[in-house]
Amino acid sequence: MRREFKLPDVGEGLTEAEIVRWHVKPGDDVKVNQIIVEIETAKAVVELPCPFDGVVTDLLAQEGQTVDVGVAIIAVDDGADGPAGPAAAPGRAAEDLVPSPPAEGAVEPGVHGSPAPKEERQPVLVGYGVKTGATKRRPRKQPAAEPAAPAVSETPVAAAPRQAPERVTETPARPPVPSLSPQRAAVLAKPPVRKLAKDLGIDLAALTGTGPHGTITREDVRAAATAPAEVPTGVTAGVTAGGPREERIPIKGVRRATAQAMVASAFTAPHVTEFLQLDVTETVDAVRRLRELPDFAGVKVSPLLLVAKALLVAARRHPMINSSWDDHAQEIVVKHYVNLGIAAATPRGLVVPNVKDAHALSLPGLAAALGELTETARAGRTQPADMAGGTITITNVGVFGVDTGTPILNPGEAAILAVGQIRDLPWVVDGQVVPRKVCTLALSFDHRIVDGELGSRVLRAVGDMLEDPLRMLVWS
Amino acid sequence: MTIDASRGPQAAPPELVQLLTPEGERVEHPDYPLELTQDEVRGLYRDLTLVRRFDLEAVALQRQGELGIWASLLGQEAAQIGSGRALTDTDMAFPTYREHGVAWCRGVDPVKLLGLFRGVNHGGWDPAEHNFHLYTIVIGSQTLHAVGYAMGVQRDDAEAATIVYFGDGATSQGDVNEAFIWASVFNAPVVFFCQNNQWAISEPLEKQTRIPLYRRASGFGFPGVRVDGNDVLACLAVTRQALANARDGQGPTLIEAYTYRMGAHTTTDDPTRYRVASELEAWKLKDPIERLKAYMFKNRLADQEFFDAIDSEADTLARDMRKRCLEMPDPDPMAIFDHVYRDRHLLLEEERDQFAAYLSTFEGEGR
Known part of the structure; x- marks a missing residue:
């Protein structure tokens, strides 16, 4: 007999899981509790043991597929003859090992009045949620005749005190019958949403709710408030050219974190940005020579390495640039170590991992650390700990082919250095115009801590070292 | 930065009562002599093995959607069996939600432990029948219940001790500290049995305490002792003595069973997110069942036939339990x-x- 194993909720209230890896294939013999599949939920990667003995007939979900809890993922032939076979578990239907979602009787009575079908699962505290769309509601008895009250008050309430019947009629024993009347029921919206609508002058009755049970949400109200009253005809056609005129992307994950960090930084630390254009021909040359040294075999050597080194040296000479403003304690915290942040564009968005104790690394060590950090970031594997505790940051906007920018401080840091692209430009050397490798640096700093003088000195020092890398030896 | 919990103000290294080394060598301890017959040792081995198998089956049932959640005791079998077998019939035990081994010792049918986790009842056994209270989900509150019960026993002049189980995380709860105070001041016949499994969900021990937990007892005015929680013989001997002291009117004892939670906190948890694998590997070498098995082999207390028979009994138990779990009626x-x-x-x-x-x-x- 064919038996199906439905994806259980292995956590509390999880609604779906991704199939990571199958350990069995059709035709394999399986035993009870044999591990058959690895799944990944929002909480953990979990191995699932098989609940049956038998032979695998079908894998009903692919690796990489995300499956809703309660959907069959594997079919096993248990060798029994049929539903009446000896293997059928008594008590429950044999294949129904995952309990059905609670029937209506188990649901909070208050929701009965608004049974608008929903597509999504309704999260519950424990269990795998109630998929309303797929759930059959227990059919109600039709009211025998007209009014509901008789049906209920005839129910034996003998044990109850005298006043019971009146109360009984108020119970949800006969909930409002939905959808019979075309007239719209009372608008469903929470008080804060009603307030918002009132403030914005929106008529709730004119809106269609997108929340649970057709509830009007805050977003519905906002959308109504921002929607143009009437789109003038004729404008639409020309612009859209086939696609939608606007696209709405949910703000979440790295984008949300980035936005919060940027806003927090821009509105707490007064930023000043200074620029310096310089001739980095010597640096480019030094990079080329470093690459040939056996010490740098296998690690990436780029101008960024020397920029990083120059900034580390500058931070050592001017410690205040590597500090932070502790508003709470009313203190400036000067760091005698450098956790060097590198802003990296990743598939998930901007992340700023940092090289811990970069000041203590040798040049090959720094090169290796930078390489590992960017590789990890690009692979999307940067851990929160890698991003915490930075003290100063470099953002290499040059890789995008631009000359410079006005970077915003990584929150809690006093300075950030933007490195622009290196390109051949006419440059005056000893009264002669010659082509040189030219780059623009921009240094933003927290003006609460860093005065223009110090900022200028730091930027100049970095520039001097990149114009003549030998200075790094002298100053470090 | 991690804090070495052993580096408290009193710098003396923590003492650990051990009667059986991880390699299965029997060692003597002057304060805790223990004589066991061959059958008693075999009985302990059987308890440990059956309880572990039962627990594994419950985890599997949860993974198959048959239980809402399960708190595995894996790694803590010796602490539970050793202390559970130290109890007499008239002693009373107050568990957390993980004391499946103690329940076993108190004669509670393992299937009855599943009802709560399957959502078909609120605890499936009669506490008075087994002298084993219902599982307590709230962290640490059972310590107050136990002290109250012990004070009642004291006022009845009855010859019985009370034991209460809790974890390392619970020691940070106000309830537990209040229970310590009540027990101490009233000299209640209670044994506080703390299974220090090193992790309160994802919170490590060094976030709970700066001194070994058993030393806390001295601040409350009663003795504390740390026992190797993976050594079933030591857990048995130490608990027996603490219970005897309680019955003799010598008041409470705190036992810290030093052990390790080999599995997740519950089936809802993923310990790989906060523990390093090397820690788990180190504790695997201290496995409570393996060391007893090694001891029995070396001293010819059992042969392979015995071990095979126990394994087979364990599988039968698991099959029976699975079947009866699926048959549990909805309420x-x-x-x-x-x-x-x-x-x-x-x-x-x-x-x-x-x-x-x-x-x-x-x-x-x-x-």
């Missing part, structure tokens, strides 16, 4: 009204009738 929806008040209660009766009337509006079976 009658009206049953929620049954055990709320001992006596008749008018408001409850009214609510019950309303609920019955509500259910009767549905088609189909009854109610």
Whole structure:
């Protein structure tokens, strides 16, 4: 007999899981509790043991597929003859090992009045949620005749005190019958949403709710408030050219974190940005020579390495640039170590991992650390700990082919250095115009801590070292 | 930065009572002599093995959607069996939600432990019948229940001790500290049995304490002892003595069973997110069952036939338990009204009738 194993909720209230890896294939013999599949939920990667003995007939979900809890993922032939076979578990239907979602009787009575079908699962505290769309509601008895009250008050309430019947009629024993009347029921919206609508002058009755049970949400109200009253005809056609005129992307994950960090930084630390254009021909040359040294075999050597080194040296000479403003304690915290942040564009968005104790690394060590950090970031594997505790940051906007920018401080840091692209430009050397490798640096700093003088000195020092890398030896 | 919990103000290294080394060598301890017959040792081995197998089956049932959640005891079998077998019939035990091994020692049918986690009852056994209280989900509150119970025993002049189980995380709860104070001041016949499994969900021990937990007892004015929680013999000997002291009117004892939670906190947890694998590997070498098995082999207390028979019995137990778990009936929806008040209660009766009337509006079976 064919038996199906439905994806259980292995956590509390999880609604779906991704199939990571199958350990069995059709035709394999399986035993009870044999591990058959690895799944990944929002909480953990979990191995699932098989609940049956038998032979695998079908894998009903692919690796990489995300499956809703309660959907069959594997079919096993248990060798029994049929539903009446000896293997059928008594008590429950044999294949129904995952309990059905609670029937209506188990649901909070208050929701009965608004049974608008929903597509999504309704999260519950424990269990795998109630998929309303797929759930059959227990059919109600039709009211025998007209009014509901008789049906209920005839129910034996003998044990109850005298006043019971009146109360009984108020119970949800006969909930409002939905959808019979075309007239719209009372608008469903929470008080804060009603307030918002009132403030914005929106008529709730004119809106269609997108929340649970057709509830009007805050977003519905906002959308109504921002929607143009009437789109003038004729404008639409020309612009859209086939696609939608606007696209709405949910703000979440790295984008949300980035936005919060940027806003927090821009509105707490007064930023000043200074620029310096310089001739980095010597640096480019030094990079080329470093690459040939056996010490740098296998690690990436780029101008960024020397920029990083120059900034580390500058931070050592001017410690205040590597500090932070502790508003709470009313203190400036000067760091005698450098956790060097590198802003990296990743598939998930901007992340700023940092090289811990970069000041203590040798040049090959720094090169290796930078390489590992960017590789990890690009692979999307940067851990929160890698991003915490930075003290100063470099953002290499040059890789995008631009000359410079006005970077915003990584929150809690006093300075950030933007490195622009290196390109051949006419440059005056000893009264002669010659082509040189030219780059623009921009240094933003927290003006609460860093005065223009110090900022200028730091930027100049970095520039001097990149114009003549030998200075790094002298100053470090 | 991590804090070495052993580096408290009193710098003396923590003492650990051990009667069986991880390699299965029997060692003597001057304060805890223990003589066991061959059958008693075999009995302990059987307990440990069956309880571990039962626990594994419960984890599997959860992974198959049959239990809502399960708290595995993997790694803590010796602490539970050793202390559980130290109890006499008249002693009373107050568990957390993980004391499946103690329940086993108290004669609770393992299947009855599953009802709560399957959502078909609120605890499936009669505490008075087994002298084993219902599982307590709230962290640490059972310590106060136990002290109250012990004080009652004391006032009855009865010859019985009370034992209460809790974890390392619970020691940070106010309830536990209050219980310590009450027990100490009233000299209550209670044994506080703390299974220090090193992790309170994802919180490591060094976030709970700066001194070894057993030393806390001295601040409250009663003795504390740390025992190797993976050594079933030491857990048995130490608990026996603490219980005897309680029955003799010598008051409470704190036992810290130093052990390790080999699995997740519950099936809802993923310990790989906060523990390093090397820690787990180190504790695997201290496995409570393997060391007892090694001891029995070396001293010819059992042969392979015995071990095979126990394994086979364990599989039978697991199969039977799986079958009976799946057969557990869903509760009658009206049953929620049954055990709320001992006596008749008018408001409850009214609510019950309303609920019955509500259910009767549905088609189909009854109610």
